[in-house]
Amino acid sequence: MRKKQYAVIGIGRFGESLIRELVRMGHEVLAIDTDESRVQDIADIATQAVQADSMDDKVLRALDITSFDAVIVAIGEDIEASILTSLTLKDMGVRKTIAKAQNHMHGKVLAKIGVDIVVHPERDMAIRLARTLVSNSIIEHIDLSADYGIWELVTPRTLVGKNLQNSGLRPKLGINILAIKTGDSIEVSPPPEHLINKDDILVVIGPTRSLEKLNEMD
Numbered sequence: 001m002r003k004k005q006y007a008v009i010g011i012g013r014f015g016e017s018l019i020r021e022l023v024r025m026g027h028e029v030l031a032i033d034t035d036e037s038r039v040q041d042i043a044d045i046a047t048q049a050v051q052a053d054s055m056d057d058k059v060l061r062a063l064d065i066t067s068f069d070a071v072i073v074a075i076g077e078d079i080e081a082s083i084l085t086s087l088t089l090k091d092m093g094v095r096k097t098i099a100k101a102q103n104h105m106h107g108k109v110l111a112k113i114g115v116d117i118v119v120h121p122e123r124d125m126a127i128r129l130a131r132t133l134v135s136n137s138i139i140e141h142i143d144l145s146a147d148y149g150i151w152e153l154v155t156p157r158t159l160v161g162k163n164l165q166n167s168g169l170r171p172k173l174g175i176n177i178l179a180i181k182t183g184d185s186i187e188v189s190p191p192p193e194h195l196i197n198k199d200d201i202l203v204v205i206g207p208t209r210s211l212e213k214l215n216e217m218d
């Protein structure tokens with residue numbers, strides 16, 4: 001894996017965790033914050049830590065911010081600073097911008113500005129937790145968009161003994177099975193005649209509403 005260069009602006013709980021993980025994975029991270037004590041705290045972990053105001057485009061230029069693979073705006077509370085920083089980064093032509101939204105409206109503004117990825121950590125984590133709590137079958141899930149996802153779940157009883165063709169998943173629910181795990185083995189792109197067994201784990205892709213229906217099946 002190529003070593004990448006990231007800049008994280010705002011060293012709150014989110015920014016700090018992100019920096020730690022990126023460094024742990026072997027990447028270079030520039031950390032920026034207006035608060036000198038936060039910069040000091042991260043200095044030993046980040047590749048470089050700088051005390052600066054990210055709303056100042058001269059500062060960002062001096063740090064050669066456009067040379068980074070991605071810049072993450074992890075400023076939370078100060079929504080104005082988050083928006084102005086994101087706007088400046090987009091204007092400067094930063095390759096990839098990611099910003100943390102504090103609430104729905106903040107997220108909408110960030111998306112309008114053209115931020116490539118807008119994350120809502122508290123909301124998304126709560127949704128993830130709710131799905132895991134309510135379901136006894138979801139193991140993992142990835143949201144591909146607001147309407148589509150890839151879920152990994154335990155086979156519902158009604159599908160046991162059926163094959164992919166007569167399971168009805170594709171014609172009735174628009175769901176495709178990407179892989180079936182049986183014990184330690186995995187069959188990727190299983191053929192239509194593949195039989196679904198009790199305790200199999202299904203990795204499926206489809207509309208979120210259909211995935212929810214599949215998850216509710218007994």
Ligand code: ATP
Pocket residue numbers: 009010011012013014015032033034035038052053054055074075076077078081
């Ligand atoms: P978390 O939940 O991650 O702690 P938070 O919502 O509490 O996030 P804040 O503490 O508001 O986030 O912001 C994160 C950091 O961003 C703070 O350390 C703050 O000093 C820094 N920050 C705010 N404005 C700027 C700015 N203009 N330039 C650089 N850093 C900034």
